[in-house]
Structures are given as C-alpha cells and as structure tokens.
Amino acid sequence: MNNEIVELALAELNPVIVCEIEVSKENKNLQQIINKSLFESKVGSKSNFISYECKINKKQINIEGFSKGIIELYKNDNDYEYDKRISFLRYFLDLVCEEKEKKFFKNENIDEKLREYAKIFILELVNSYSTNKIKSFYKDINIIAELNYEKKHVNGKILLLKDKKIEKHIEYMFKLPKGIKNTDVKMIRKLLEITNNENYLISNGDEVLGIGRITKIESIKNREMMVVTFIGKGHYKLSYIHVEAKGCVEKYIVSIKNGIPKLIETDYSEVKLSNIYQDIFGEKIDSNIEKIIKKATTQSKGTMIVLTDSAESQMEELSSYGMKIKKRKIQTEDILNITAIDGAIMLDDKGDCYGIGVILDGIAKGAQGNPERGARYNSAIKYVAKCKNEEIEIKVMIIVVSEDGMIDILPDRIEIEKDINKRLLECRQNFKINEYREVIENCKNILNINNKIEEAYFYMALSKDNLKDYQGALLDYQGALKLNSKNTSTYFNKGIIKIQLGHYLEALLEFDEIIKLDPNDKGAYYSKGHVQSLLGNNEEAILNYSEALKLEKDKNIYYDRGFEKAILGNNEEAILDFNEALKLDPNFSAVYNNRGNSKVAIGDGKGAILDFNKYIKLNPKSFLGYLNRAFAKIELIDYQGAISDFTNAKRLDPNNDTYDELIKEYNTKLN
Numbered sequence: 001m002n003n004e005i006v007e008l009a010l011a012e013l014n015p016v017i018v019c020e021i022e023v024s025k026e027n028k029n030l031q032q033i034i035n036k037s038l039f040e041s042k043v044g045s046k047s048n049f050i051s052y053e054c055k056i057n058k059k060q061i062n063i064e065g066f067s068k069g070i071i072e073l074y075k076n077d078n079d080y081e082y083d084k085r086i087s088f089l090r091y092f093l094d095l096v097c098e099e100k101e102k103k104f105f106k107n108e109n110i111d112e113k114l115r116e117y118a119k120i121f122i123l124e125l126v127n128s129y130s131t132n133k134i135k136s137f138y139k140d141i142n143i144i145a146e147l148n149y150e151k152k153h154v155n156g157k158i159l160l161l162k163d164k165k166i167e168k169h170i171e172y173m174f175k176l177p178k179g180i181k182n183t184d185v186k187m188i189r190k191l192l193e194i195t196n197n198e199n200y201l202i203s204n205g206d207e208v209l210g211i212g213r214i215t216k217i218e219s220i221k222n223r224e225m226m227v228v229t230f231i232g233k234g235h236y237k238l239s240y241i242h243v244e245a246k247g248c249v250e251k252y253i254v255s256i257k258n259g260i261p262k263l264i265e266t267d268y269s270e271v272k273l274s275n276i277y278q279d280i281f282g283e284k285i286d287s288n289i290e291k292i293i294k295k296a297t298t299q300s301k302g303t304m305i306v307l308t309d310s311a312e313s314q315m316e317e318l319s320s321y322g323m324k325i326k327k328r329k330i331q332t333e334d335i336l337n338i339t340a341i342d343g344a345i346m347l348d349d350k351g352d353c354y355g356i357g358v359i360l361d362g363i364a365k366g367a368q369g370n371p372e373r374g375a376r377y378n379s380a381i382k383y384v385a386k387c388k389n390e391e392i393e394i395k396v397m398i399i400v401v402s403e404d405g406m407i408d409i410l411p412d413r414i415e416i417e418k419d420i421n422k423r424l425l426e427c428r429q430n431f432k433i434n435e436y437r438e439v440i441e442n443c444k445n446i447l448n449i450n451n452k453i454e455e456a457y458f459y460m461a462l463s464k465d466n467l468k469d470y471q472g473a474l475l476d477y478q479g480a481l482k483l484n485s486k487n488t489s490t491y492f493n494k495g496i497i498k499i500q501l502g503h504y505l506e507a508l509l510e511f512d513e514i515i516k517l518d519p520n521d522k523g524a525y526y527s528k529g530h531v532q533s534l535l536g537n538n539e540e541a542i543l544n545y546s547e548a549l550k551l552e553k554d555k556n557i558y559y560d561r562g563f564e565k566a567i568l569g570n571n572e573e574a575i576l577d578f579n580e581a582l583k584l585d586p587n588f589s590a591v592y593n594n595r596g597n598s599k600v601a602i603g604d605g606k607g608a609i610l611d612f613n614k615y616i617k618l619n620p621k622s623f624l625g626y627l628n629r630a631f632a633k634i635e636l637i638d639y640q641g642a643i644s645d646f647t648n649a650k651r652l653d654p655n656n657d658t659y660d661e662l663i664k665e666y667n668t669k670l671n
Contacts, residue, residue, distance in 0.1 A: 088254035088261050091121050111260050118254070118261040122238065125226070125253070126160065126205050134206055140182040141228060142259060145236045147189040156192030158208070158228040159200035159241075166224050170202055172212035179207030192230060197300055197403055200227070214241070214248050226253075231406055234258045249298070268297045268407045273399070276409055280395050281309065281349045288329070289351045293399050295335045296345075302403040304344035304380055306358070308387070308396040311348035315355040322346070322358030329353070344380075349395070376400060377408060384410050389451055420446055420453060427459045436463035454483040458490065470497045488514045488521060495527055504531050522551040529560065538564045555584040559591050562598075571598040589618035593628060600632050608632040623653035630662070639666045 092114075119138045126137045145154055161167060173194075180187050182203075191201055194211055202209045214225070225241040227250050235257045239250035255262040273293060277285040289307065296305050308314055315324045322343055330338065330345070330353045338345060343357035360383040380398040387394035388411075400408040423446050430438040443460035446453050461476035477494045480487065495510035508531050514524035529544035545561035548554065562577030578595035581588055596611035612629035619625060630645035643666050650659035 088118065088121050089263055092117060092261075092263065114261055115259045118256055118259070121254070121261075122256075125238070128162075134182070137182055137205065140185055140188075141236065142234075142256075143185045144189050144192070145230055145234050145256075147185065148233075149189055149193055152193075153233045154189060154192060154230040155232070156195040156230050157197075157200045158188075158192075158195075158203050159214070160203050160205050160226040160228070162224045162226075164204070166220075167202075167209075169214055169216050169220055169225075170212045171215040172202070172210045173199055175210035175212075176208070179204070179209050181207045217243055217248050220248070237406075268294070269409075270294075272409055276397055276411070277307070280397050280411075281307075286351050288332075289347070291332045292330055292335055292347075292351065295332050296339055296399065297401050297407050299336055299339045299401055300403070301340060302376060303339035303401050304360070304376060305399040306344045306346050306360070306383075306396065307349055307398070308346070308394060309349050310394045310396075311346050311352070311354040314394070315346055315358070318346075318355065318358055318360070321360075322355045324355050325353065327352050327354055344398070374402060377402060377406075380408070380410050385448065389448075416449065420449060424453075424455055424459075427456070431459060431463065434466070436466050439463040452483060454480045454487070457483070458487075461490075461493065465493065465497060470501055473497055486517055488517055488524070491517075492523060492527070495531075499527075499531060499534070504535050507531050520551055522548045522554070522557075525551070526554070526557055526560075529557075529564075533560070533564060538568050542568075553580070553584065555581040555588055555591075558584070559588065559594070562591075563594060566594065566598050566601070569601075571601045574598045575602075587618060589615050592618070593624060596628055596632065600628075600635060603635070605632050605635040609636075621652060623649040623656075626652070634666070639670050642666055643670075 122138050122141075123134070127134055147154060159170075161170070180191075182188070188201065188208055191208065191211065195201055198213045199211055200213065202212050214220070220241065220243050227239045227241065228236055229239065229250075230236045235255075237255040238253040240253060242249045242251040270290065273290065274285050277289075293305055296303055306314075312327070315322070329351060330347070338356055341357045343359050345353060346355035346358050347353050360379045377400050380400045384396055384398060387396040398410045400406075400410060402408070423442050427439045427442050427446075430436075430442070440460050440463050443456040443463075446456040457476045457480035461473040461480065464470075464473040464476060474494060474497055477490050477497075480490050484490075491510045491513045495507045495514075498504070498507035498510065508528060511524045511528045511531070514521050515528075518524075525544045525548035529541045529548065532538075532541035532544060541564045542561055545557050545564070548557050549561070558577045558581035562574040562581065565571070565574035565577065575595055575598050578591045578598065581591045582595075585591075592611040592615040596608040596615065599605070599608035599611060609629055609632050612625050612632060616622070616625035616629070626645040626649040630642040630649065633639075633641040633645065643663055646659050646662045646666070650656070650663075653659070
C-alpha cells in the first residue's frame with residue numbers, strides 16, 4: 001500500500017474513528033506519515049501505538065488491530081490490492097477514501113452504513129468462491145445466525161470450497177445425494193448441530209453438499225477455502241483457511257454481530273493486549289508473556305491464560321480447583337501441551353506460572369455473563385468481576401481462547417465502557433420520567449460490573465432521595481465521595497437530606513466542605529444561611545446570606561436576609577433588602593407581604609397597605625394578604641376597612657375561629 005493511500009485514509013477517518021495503529025520500528029516512513037497526520041491534530045501517543053479518538057453525532061467507530069504482520073502487508077503494493085478483498089477493514093478504508101464516500105458519516109446512520117458495506121463485501125467475497133451468482137447468501141446466513149434449535153443458540157461451521165477440484169481435500173462423514181440450498185435455513189441450522197472444530201458443513205457457496213473434514217493439506221493453497229463460524233445468536237465470523245506446518249489455520253476476515261461488522265484486522269490484536277495490560281498493571285507487557293499468549297491462541301481445544309498481580313495467593317485460594325505448582329517460567333514451546341488439559345494457566349504479571357488446569361470461581365451478579373457464550377468465557381467474566389470487587393482489588397486480565405476460534409481479552413474495556421455508558425444513559429432517561437426504581441436497579445447492575453462508577457452511586461442516591469429513602473441515599477452519596485471527594489454537588493445533596501432529617505449541625509458540615517473546595521460557591525453560603533435560620537441563629541444566617549450576595553445578586557437571598565433582619569427588629573434594613581429583591585423580580589409576591597409587615601413595624605401604614613394590595617393582586621386566593629392589610633388599617637384607625645379584610649380572610653380560611661373574635665372586637669370599637 002503506498003504512502004499516499006495511508007495518508008488519505010487517516011485524513012478521511014480521523015473525524016469519525018477511534019483508531020489504534022501499531023507502527024513497526026522498521027517502517028519509519030509510514031510512522032512519519034501517521035505522526036504527521038495525527039500528531040499535528042494534537043493527538044497523543046500511548047506506548048507503542050497511536051490512538052486518535054473523536055465522535056460525531058454522539059456515535060463513534062472503533063478500529064483496532066493493525067498488527068505488525070499487517071503493517072508489512074501495507075508496505076507491499078501488490079499484496080494490498082489482493083488483501084483488501086479478504087479484510088473487511090481494508091475494504092472499508094478504501095470505500096471511505098473514495099470521493100463519493102468522504103462525508104457519509106455526517107449525514108447517515110453509521111450502523112446502517114456498516115450493514116450495507118458488510119452485505120456488499122460478503123456477497124462479493126462469497127461469489128468469488130462460487131461459480132453461481134449468489135444473491136441471498138448474506139440474508140440466509142444472518143437468518144441462520146438468529147435461529148435456535150431446541151432452545152439452543154447457534155454454534156457450528158460451514159466450509160466454502162473455491163471450486164469443485166478442492167473436494168479432493170475433503171473426507172466426508174456423509175455426502176448428500178442432492179445439495180441443500182442456502183435458502184433452506186432451518187435444515188442448515190439443524191445440520192450445524194453435527195459440526196465441530198474438525199467437521200464442517202461442506203458448501204460450494206450455493207448449497208450444502210454434506211459434512212466432512214479437511215485432509216491432504218500438503219497440496220492445499222492458501223485462501224482456497226473459507227469458513228463461516230457461528231458463535232452465538234446473531235453472531236458469526238468469516239475466515240479463510242491458511243496452511244502452516246502444523247496444519248490448517250483459520251485466518252480472520254470479518255466478524256458480524258446483529259448485522260454490524262467489527263472493524264478489526266485480526267481476532268487477536270497485539271495492540272489491544274498491550275493496551276489492556278498497560279491499563280491494568282501500569283507497565284509495558286513482558287515480551288515472553290506476549291509470546292506465551294500468542295502461542296496459546298492457536299490451541300484448537302481452547303484455553304485460558306490468567307495474568308494477575310496476586311497469582312500466588314489466588315492459587316492458595318483455588319488449590320482445590322486446579323494444580324498448584326512451584327513458581328516457574330513457562331517456555332513458549334511447552335504452552336500447547338500445558339493448555340491441552342481443561343482449566344486455566346495462572347501467571348503473575350512477570351510471566352511466572354503458579355498453577356495449571358485451574359477452574360476459576362466467581363459469583364454471577366446483575367448482568368454479568370453472556371448466555372450466548374460458553375462456560376469458559378462466562379467463568380472468566382465472573383472471575384474478573386470477583387477480583388475487581390474484592391476489598392483490596394486484585395489486578396487481573398484473562399485471555400480466553402474459545403473452541404470456536406474466538407479470542408477475548410478481559411476485561412474488554414471498550415465493550416465494558418459501551419455497556420456501562422448505555423446503562424448510564426438509561427438511568428438519566430428513567431430519572432427524567434421519575435422511574436426511580438428502574439434507575440436504582442440499573443445502577444446496581446452497573447456497580448456489579450464496575451464498582452468504581454461515581455455517576456451510578458450519584459443517580460442511585462438521587463433516586464432514593466426522591467423515594468424518601470434518606471438513609472439509603474446518604475450511603476450512596478458516601479460511595480460517590482469515596483470515588484471523587486471533590487464533587488461539590490454530592491456534598492450539597494447530602495446537606496439537603498440532613499436538613500430534611502433535622503440534622504442541622506451535620507448539614508452545616510457538608511456545606512463547609514463545599515466552601516473549602518470552592519470558596520465562590522454561592523449555593524453553599526445560601527444553604528448555610530438557611531440552616532442557621534432554622535437553628536435560630538439569625539445573625540449567623542445574615543452573615544452567610546451576605547457572603548452569598550457578594551458572589552451574585554439573587555432575589556431569594558435578598559428576601560431571606562431581609563426576613564432575618566425583620567426578625568431581629570432591623571426593619572429599615574429589611575426593607576432595603578426587600579427593595580433589592582423586587583428590583584430583580586417585581587412580581588415576587590412574598591416580598592410585598594413581608595415588606596408590608598416591616599412598614600407596619602416602622603409606622604408606615606399607608607406604604608404597608610400598598611404592599612398588601614399588590615400581594616392580594618398577585619395572590620387573590622390567599623387569606624394572608626387580607627389579614628395583614630387588616631392590621632395595617634387598624635394602625636391607621638380604619639376599623640371598618642379592617643373588619644372588611646377580616647371578613648375576606650375568613651372566607652378564604654373558614655376553619656379559623658380567630659376572625660370572628662377580631663370582627664367582634666373591632667365592631668365594638670366602631671360603636
């Protein structure tokens with residue numbers, strides 16, 4: 001692949017793709033091109049690969065891989081033109097680089113576009129393996145991938161032969177007198193139950209011919225046979241047969257799940273392995289560990305490699321479930337023999353082995369595990385979760401090699417992050433529509449996957465607060481603070497709950513923590529003022545309201561400070577604060593009522609009546625305005641007006657007998 005194509009591909013992809021590219025040291029020219037394309041856009045490097053991430057329309061595409069072997073193919077123009085036909089990722093890169101496809105991401109649904117590309121790619125590929133024009137293969141394979149047989153998800157393999165001559169390399173278990181067309185999806189799904197890692201459904205691309213295995217490999221040419229491997233519901237992959245000294249090996253082409261292709265070059269990515277190892281253990285992976293893992297991925301029976309910083313103590317715990325051995329280095333040439341038995345190999349993060357044939361333990365919680373995958377994969381998922389949720393977290397990563405050829409590196413941070421982000425989005429949406437119990441359940445599932453997600457604790461606490469489970473909410477807020485002790489919103493919400501519980505002094509401590517973190521947090525000072533008022537500390541309340549007002553003018557704070565001043569008898573100052581509140585909101589009705597009371601207190605009865613008139617106009621159904629205006633009229637010796645207001649107050653507040661006594665008293669004064 002020439003340098004111009006690489007440069008163009010990166011230039012077109014970088015607005016929309018997460019791209020992880022491993023650059024071989026020998027290929028300096030390619031490295032310079034990638035550095036120029038990416039680093040000039042302020043992209044950072046990470047260990048021995050380059051990572052670029054950007055999102056568009058809240059979606060992103062992940063490209064992983066570009067292993068060392070792939071880089072060599074890129075350097076060879078002749079190989080590239082052929083190789084792009086058996087690599088969906090390369091096919092995709094070329095399409096994106098075409099003029100007509102340059103801006104499709106901005107206008108179309110990415111998943112739908114990828115489905116379209118996958119269909120075209122697979123049909124072109126399969127038709128190159130068949131003498132007949134096959135139009136329905138993609139549709140048929142996707143239907144088969146969705147079918148259950150006796151409640152079991154699909155697993156099995158179809159081997160496609162490039163031409164009839166290649167049949168000489170097949171030893172049939174049985175051959176059908178008449179082929180079964182691909183469109184007979186139920187029959188093909190049934191026959192897949194007979195297949196395994198050695199025995200395939202044999203197909204010419206158009207119809208299934210029988211069931212058999214590959215033999216006489218010495219004369220097979222590479223890429224003369226292609227394999228469709230069904231992995232689980234809606235999930236399958238395509239590979240081609242590659243001949244090596246040890247026998248036939250399936251080489252990855254593309255993986256499809258629910259119609260969407262994964263953008264990776266190989267099942268096993270050295271880049272991904274290195275990246276996850278660095279994330280977990282904080283250092284570069286040892287080259288001997290890399291070699292052991294790479295060799296283990298070729299184990300046809302499947303296996304697991306466990307890497308942990310606590311290998312010795314874990315083997316003590318699991319000694320009843322595996323063979324504990326004396327610490328020793330594993331040689332690469334021994335790995336296939338050691339992994340031939342069931343169970344995992346237990347290595348420390350330096351590559352020393354402490355156990356073989358280990359059956360991993362772990363308790364399934366929440367949404368952990370995948371019913372579409374085998375016991376090996378699910379035990380690894382559970383074990384990773386168990387280690388993560390220990391009181392002192394155990395650092396662990398597991399390489400799972402399944403019998404169907406799938407290779408998983410756990411924890412898969414991309415898949416985990418996608419799952420958690422999806423669940424967090426559901427939490428936010430459910431919270432908006434007051435589905436608080438749904439939020440709590442989803443947050444629990446998130447924390448079972450990863451108990452270090454602050455937002456899950458936060459939303460769980462908010463939901464419990466709304467359900468009046470205040471103690472539960474406080475515990476969850478405390479969980480959030482253990483993860484982030486500088487989140488002022490968490491302290492604020494704890495403070496509000498403690499006010500509701502009547503724990504005023506504890507509430508003050510929460511607001512003090514906010515002020516330590518952010519001396520310019522107006523809300524913390526305002527809340528402290530409110531709590532001091534509840535405690536009867538009016539002067540302290542005024543001081544805190546004043547601090548809040550230094551930071552920002554606020555009608556509510558002016559009102560509350562005025563209210564505290566009025567309680568202390570400082571009615572002239574209270575009126576000044578009420579005036580400021582009304583400048584900010586001329587229709588703030590409560591201010592008119594309280595300013596009216598302060599005016600009565602300083603002998604301004606006429607001014608008070610004007611304020612009560614305004615309050616009544618804004619709140620015609622409130623008895624309070626009439627009651628207070630009545631007392632203002634009494635100050636002006638307007639007993640008839642006061643009696644009229646008491647009568648209106650009684651009409652709006654009929655269960656209060658006090659009005660009758662007041663009316664009687666001032667009727668007497670009139671007479």
